[in-house]
Amino acid sequence: MALRDEIIVVRDRALHSLNEGHDYFTYTKFTWRSLSQEVMRDGLKFTWQNLATGSKVTETDIESYAQRYVARELACATLQQFVSIFECFLSDVCRAWLLAFPVGIARRQLNGREILSLPDKPAIIDALIEKELRDVFYDRPSNWFGYLNNLVSLGAPTQKDVESFSEIKATRDILVHGQGIANAYYVDKSGKAARVRLGEPINVPEPYHQQSWTLICKLVRDIGDGMAAKA
Secondary structure, three states, X not given: OOHHHHHHHHHHHHHHHHHHHHHHHHHHHHHHHHHHHHHHHHXXXXXXXXXXXXXXXXXXOHHHHHHHHHHHHHHHHHHHHHHXXXXXXXXXXXXXXXXXXXXXXXXOOOOHHHHHOOOOHHHHHHHHHHHHHHHHHHOOHHHHHHHHHHHHOOOOOOHHHHHHHHHHHHHHHHHHHOXXXXXXXXXXXXXXXXXXXXXXXXXXXXXXXXXXXXXXXXXXXXXXXXXXXXO
């Protein structure tokens, strides 16, 4: 497949996944709210039990569950999904570009044991690319985009978009690894875009969730379109 076509496929796959993630958030939210309305309006009664944990829920609990699940668990889970989709997208388009132009990994090295374990030159190139991208994506998100522009010279995204995404990525990391409380990592990685101060809880209100999804979709389009045009 031609490089341009491959980048377009990766771009479209990421946008499709982002849309599916947003649909999951939206329709799950509607389902919980509709159920709450049926309980209040029609007097719906039920008992649910989770056989794995032994917990039970009745119609009297549903309002509090719906509010917590939509505002916290659902929003946080799908935000994490959006960030993961973008990370996969960026890694995949960078990998495609490096496979087409391996001069970008010329400074990378493998030791003798690593080389001898590989069957041929394409496998060696793959291993060098994996080492390159692993180091890139261990770095702070703001440097991902600097690497990308050194690789392709896109002139995108804007500095404002980079700062906003860096805060979203820091939020995702704190939700996963930091028990939802802003720490020094969050403050450092978010920079001027930080939404909360050290020690404060990090929430994902619906407007922020929507803005994050919109920005990540924009980044996928801008980067995908720009790389396809230069391929």
